[in-house]
Amino acid sequence: MSIDPSSIVYFEWGFVRITATLVFTWVxxxxxxxxxxxxxxxxxxENNMSKSQSILEATLITMKNQIKSVSQQDPxxxxxxxxxxxxxxxxxxxxxxxxxxxxxxxxxxxxxxxxLYVFFAVPFFGIQSLGIKNYLKEYAKPSIVMLPxxxxxxxxxxxxxxxRLYGNVMSTSVIVIILLGVVPFFxxxxxxxxxxxxxxxxxxxxxxxxxxxxASATSEN
Numbered sequence: 001m002s003i004d005p006s007s008i009v010y011f012e013w014g015f016v017r018i019t020a021t022l023v024f025t026w027v028x029x030x031x032x033x034x035x036x037x038x039x040x041x042x043x044x045x046e047n048n049m050s051k052s053q054s055i056l057e058a059t060l061i062t063m064k065n066q067i068k069s070v071s072q073q074d075p076x077x078x079x080x081x082x083x084x085x086x087x088x089x090x091x092x093x094x095x096x097x098x099x100x101x102x103x104x105x106x107x108x109x110x111x112x113x114x115x116l117y118v119f120f121a122v123p124f125f126g127i128q129s130l131g132i133k134n135y136l137k138e139y140a141k142p143s144i145v146m147l148p149x150x151x152x153x154x155x156x157x158x159x160x161x162x163x164r165l166y167g168n169v170m171s172t173s174v175i176v177i178i179l180l181g182v183v184p185f186f187x188x189x190x191x192x193x194x195x196x197x198x199x200x201x202x203x204x205x206x207x208x209x210x211x212x213x214x215a216s217a218t219s220e221n
Contacts (some may be wrong), residue, residue, distance in 0.1 A: 005102035006109055021107040028092050070080030071215035093199030108166045115161040118210045188206040
């Protein structure tokens, strides 16, 4: 039984490889797109708003409060990026309970890609807030001697974010597979539900760490 969805190849022709990682990433994005269109098609600012709009607004307000609490800055400009990361990871975790669905976050390729988004978002927001000159000066603080160490620190964030998320998803998958061979039904279901809980925690941690990195790059010290 394959654990890493990147090892499952549905189609291959020359250098073109369609793996489970790619397929289920697009499936997740399609589901989120359709859900987004359905949830936002009848938005209103009146008191008699629908339950779906109430839930959507409550979710966004919670995310904004979390980002503001962590960054101590206006969360508006970070909300689309941070919330997209959280919702994508959380959705793949929830969908993983469906038989035959391979969570894209179970592939190191996906977790590295998500970490790279954060890696490039940090200087993007940093330059946007401080200007390129002031942002680059941050790498030489507290002295020019720290320049190479600060640069290495930026790259180490990619590794830590990617491996943390990948390790969590993979460990749950391995445990489920082992228990399927020992106890056919009950315990694998329990572990799968536990995996959803830990996946939600990892999605939260990933989003919070991304917020911390961006806030650190955009704060005026």
